[in-house]
Amino acid sequence: MKYKPYDLYELPKINDLKDMLFQKKKMSPDKIAFTFSKGKNIVSKTYTKVFDDVNSFGTWLYEKKHIGKHIAIIGENSYEWLMTFFAVTCGGNVVVPIDKELPENEIARLLETVDVEIIFFSKSYRQLVTNVVELLKKKITIYCMADMQNYIEIGKEQFTSWKNAFSNYKIDSKQLCCIMFTSGTSGNSKGVMLSHENIVEDINNSCKLFILEGNTIAVLPFHHAFGLVVAVLMAFNYGHTIYINKSLKTIQKDLQIAKPQTMFLVPLFVEMFHKQIWITAKKESKEKSLQRMMKLSDFLLKFGIDVRKKVFAHIRNVFGGAIEYIICGGAPLGIQYVKEFRSFGIEILNGYGTTECSPCVAVNRNLYHKDGTVGVVVPGIDVKISNSREVLVKGSIVMLGYYNAADSNKEVFRDGWYKTGDLGYLDDDGFLTLTGRCKNLIILSNGENVSPEELEADFLEYDEIQEVLVYEEDGMIIAEIYPNEECLVKKAELEFLQEHFDNICREINSKRPLYKQVKKIKLRNSEFEKNTSRKILRYKRKENTK
Amino acid sequence: MIEKVIDILVDYTILEKNNITEQSKLVIDLGLSSLDVINVVVAFEEEFDIEIPDQKIKELNTVGDIVEYIEQNV
Numbered sequence: 001m002k003y004k005p006y007d008l009y010e011l012p013k014i015n016d017l018k019d020m021l022f023q024k025k026k027m028s029p030d031k032i033a034f035t036f037s038k039g040k041n042i043v044s045k046t047y048t049k050v051f052d053d054v055n056s057f058g059t060w061l062y063e064k065k066h067i068g069k070h071i072a073i074i075g076e077n078s079y080e081w082l083m084t085f086f087a088v089t090c091g092g093n094v095v096v097p098i099d100k101e102l103p104e105n106e107i108a109r110l111l112e113t114v115d116v117e118i119i120f121f122s123k124s125y126r127q128l129v130t131n132v133v134e135l136l137k138k139k140i141t142i143y144c145m146a147d148m149q150n151y152i153e154i155g156k157e158q159f160t161s162w163k164n165a166f167s168n169y170k171i172d173s174k175q176l177c178c179i180m181f182t183s184g185t186s187g188n189s190k191g192v193m194l195s196h197e198n199i200v201e202d203i204n205n206s207c208k209l210f211i212l213e214g215n216t217i218a219v220l221p222f223h224h225a226f227g228l229v230v231a232v233l234m235a236f237n238y239g240h241t242i243y244i245n246k247s248l249k250t251i252q253k254d255l256q257i258a259k260p261q262t263m264f265l266v267p268l269f270v271e272m273f274h275k276q277i278w279i280t281a282k283k284e285s286k287e288k289s290l291q292r293m294m295k296l297s298d299f300l301l302k303f304g305i306d307v308r309k310k311v312f313a314h315i316r317n318v319f320g321g322a323i324e325y326i327i328c329g330g331a332p333l334g335i336q337y338v339k340e341f342r343s344f345g346i347e348i349l350n351g352y353g354t355t356e357c358s359p360c361v362a363v364n365r366n367l368y369h370k371d372g373t374v375g376v377v378v379p380g381i382d383v384k385i386s387n388s389r390e391v392l393v394k395g396s397i398v399m400l401g402y403y404n405a406a407d408s409n410k411e412v413f414r415d416g417w418y419k420t421g422d423l424g425y426l427d428d429d430g431f432l433t434l435t436g437r438c439k440n441l442i443i444l445s446n447g448e449n450v451s452p453e454e455l456e457a458d459f460l461e462y463d464e465i466q467e468v469l470v471y472e473e474d475g476m477i478i479a480e481i482y483p484n485e486e487c488l489v490k491k492a493e494l495e496f497l498q499e500h501f502d503n504i505c506r507e508i509n510s511k512r513p514l515y516k517q518v519k520k521i522k523l524r525n526s527e528f529e530k531n532t533s534r535k536i537l538r539y540k541r542k543e544n545t546k
Numbered sequence: 547m548i549e550k551v552i553d554i555l556v557d558y559t560i561l562e563k564n565n566i567t568e569q570s571k572l573v574i575d576l577g578l579s580s581l582d583v584i585n586v587v588v589a590f591e592e593e594f595d596i597e598i599p600d601q602k603i604k605e606l607n608t609v610g611d612i613v614e615y616i617e618q619n620v
Contacts, residue, residue, distance in 0.1 A: 076600070101604070124599075124600070124601065247600055248581065248584045249584055249587060249588050249591075249600065251584075252588070268579055268580070268581055269581065271579065271581075272579060272581040272582065272585070275558070275582070276585070279557050279558070283557070484560065485560040485561065486560070527574070527577065
């Protein structure tokens with residue numbers, strides 16, 4: 001742990017999204033809110049311009065009689081995407097962000113499930129949307145977001161003292177604002193209904209834990225709660241500049257323009273940057289010197305001498321040169337990355353959230369963080385751990401429920417508490433640690449419960465282990481290991497490999513209570529089968545075991 | 547062509563150069579993440595002075611698919 005608990009950050013409270021747009025315009029009218037590239041140019045929009053664009057576009061929507069509708073957005077991250085989001089929600093319509101990467105029939109199914117009547121799409125997805133509309137049985141109105149400027153200009157002209165219904169519309173905080181889909185496997189993703197209060201309270205409360213003191217870049221897709229509510233809406237609420245990254249292909253160039261002080265990322269990005277740093281070091285034959293410098297810098301840091309900014313400037317330059325923090329969420333991140341990036345002078349603050357909780361439930365604070373945890377609980381909500389060690393959440397950030405899914409709602413709510421399906425514990429300092437998913441829990445014949453993810457994390461601390469899966473077989477806990485390539489080559493003889501990993505297992509077991517000890521190590525010579533998010537398919541492992 | 551493609555790919559995978567073939571699958575065989583695939587695409591764009599649209603990327607499953615796309619568009 002670092003430092004001590006300290007006071008919450010105080011930002012002006014916002015009542016709703018419309019209020020947020022208004023407050024920011026009032027506080028910093030000429031400050032740049034969004035920046036993005038358009039062709040070879042860099043376009044900037046001030047907080048005043050954003051407010052005016054939303055007002056004009058919203059007026060256009062009202063004049064089109066698009067009121068009280070469910071409106072989907074399909075497209076890559078863009079300024080137009082965000083203007084659509086604001087104009088739809090601030091006028092009392094319900095926004096439905098859709099994952100553009102899904103197959104057409106799945107998108108059609110989702111749109112039908114949540115009663116979408118209007119779709120806004122980006123130019124590159126015109127064909128996809130046309131095909132989706134053909135699959136749908138009812139009439140759908142579609143608009144291309146490439147024509148946004150026209151809608152704004154028309155709305156601007158329409159806006160007069162008697163055509164101001166949009167700007168006069170008062171948001172009811174309990175009203176449905178947004179339906180976001182959980183990222184379940186195809187066929188079972190559910191529509192999470194978030195109210196205006198849910199989203200705004202998550203922004204108000206989460207902003208008290210973390211402070212953003214510079215620019216940021218939005219790289220996560222906007223159809224994800226983390227990518228939208230945290231990386232854009234929260235960042236907007238701090239009043240800094242957000243660079244909109246439209247395509248991951250341009251991320252390197254965009255980082256050099258955006259020069260973010262903070263980035264909001266999922267582990268996959270952190271792993272990619274890690275890989276990139278070491279590939280570059282290898283190419284320049286500087287791997288060993290980089291390792292040496294890290295050791296030396298870590299050593300000096302123990303005595304309060306911080307040389308990281310100077311020594312690792314070339315690494316920080318990969319991120320634009322101003323990077324200080326990475327807020328990481330969405331999936332567990334190996335502790336080794338946190339330590340490595342800290343050595344470079346970049347603090348990774350892990351957080352935890354679910355779409356159903358709008359999404360942020362806990363996050364490590366700038367100056368109060370603990371490795372291996374997902375931080376302290378967001379103020380203003382209640383988190384408790386059930387007898388079966390499940391994390392339960394109650395409060396203004398918890399969703400209204402799943403759309404048209406009474407059975408699922410019954411399953412996830414108990415006495416007003418939302419059952420996250422995640423296992424974890426709260427320590428004496430108030431930090432939340434996640435240990436796994438309820439559905440993966442191993443229940444042994446002696447009644448003891450073991451979370452496989454917890455044991456897997458221990459194994460993954462060892463460099464020679466590429467992948468590991470822990471499961472129960474015939475009443476025993478088994479760890480099935482896929483060693484990394486280097487290890488396979490070095491210890492080519494199977495019996496040496498087995499001995500090596502048995503030793504590692506003994507080392508891990510010595511720190512664990514008896515019932516949590518791995519009884520057998522199985523080795524495999526191929527990777528585990530994974531889904532498109534590169535997560536191991538647990539149920540497939542038996543078929544692949546050699 | 548394939549040699550140039552493999553030269554780029556080898557930086558992103560733990561496999562040795564001679565273990566990469568035209569049939570190698572980017573994700574399953576080479577162990578690339580979805581972001582690695584984007585990075586190699588950027589590297590190919592720079593090396594061969596072509597543009598691979600975002601929506602085309604998900605159709606590139608094997609080393610052979612990349613070679614074919616580059617040959618057709620270079």
